Amino acid sequence: MGLRFGAAVLRAYQSPFTLEEVALNAGPAADEVLVRIAGCGMCRTDLAVRSSAGRSPLPAVLGHEGAGVVVETGGPDTRLSVGDHVVLSFDSCGHCRTCVGGAPAYCDSFADLNLFGGRKENAARFTDAAGNPLAPRWFGQSSFAEYAMVPARNAVRVDPALPVELLGPLGCGFLTGAGAVLNTFRAGPGDTVAVLGAGAVGLAAVMAATAAGAVIVAVDQHPERLALAERFGAIPLYRTGSLSDRIKQLADGGVQYALDTTASPELINDALRALRPTGHLGLVARLHTTLPLEPGTLDRGRKLSHICEGDAVPGLLIPRLTELWQAGRFPFDQLIRTYPLDEINEAERDCEAGRVVKPVLIPRTEMEHA
């Protein structure tokens, strides 16, 4: 058997994506489901593959914010049925100490499962039209495509009344920002939160902090991004000069929580100086330099940690976020612009130029279904 379908393939690190026919040459294993992708968000981590050669072998189908409809299951172990609507998230093993402890984002095998081609079993089944192998899987999915074969473990069933084509970013970018605020910080009414960088992750953090009743200061250097942050409840602060005193002024003397999405050592130190005693600064972006810390920065109980995937158990956080959306309190859809999957290179250009916060790519087959 075999299934042929369209996908956006990356063949060289600096080349555009090419729309090609690809093939899955075997059906789902016992713990897998085949999903018809309704939409897939584009995340910075997809684009970062270009500059960090080796994070995914090529040729590869990237895309790790997919959502869609289950069309085939490997059996009862998947606990999913044909027709279920699912949001796909990151992969994890399910049996290491951190997975068992409820922290799958810190799975011992996170890098092996999500990067570098993913799980190696059944590796040969995913090929291009000529039969040449593609990287087996990216973040447990490879969703810049009409179909994705995924471990059932990272497919989260959602209410079929929801607009499934828009839900994919709840599996990574929006999960990361919202999870940092709701899971890591557990921010609540009256708490103060600084958000550095008002991109997809930062704006999801702003929305979640607003939903939680916190006071938020959002920092960015793009006025239009700050205007969005303000619309979603933040006090906007234009990034210029030293920020810590201004953050303190706006946040009652200092913030309890800060989230950095920029990886800028300068901004990170500004945020640390703006923290209240016992305050917590979370880092979500990958640092590319050493991080100098001034003496005293972490005194008085302040702490600094890396936060991966919003500390989320996707099966718990994604339904919370869709319920907040249904209540009008997490309007993530306002950050999305849809593109046909064929226009993936335009979506990338718009994303890099800051013209769109979150592109979501819609496969042609899905447009026919709609």
Ligand SMILES: [Zn+2]
């Ligand atoms: Zn694990």
Ligand SMILES: [Zn+2]
């Ligand atoms: Zn991502």
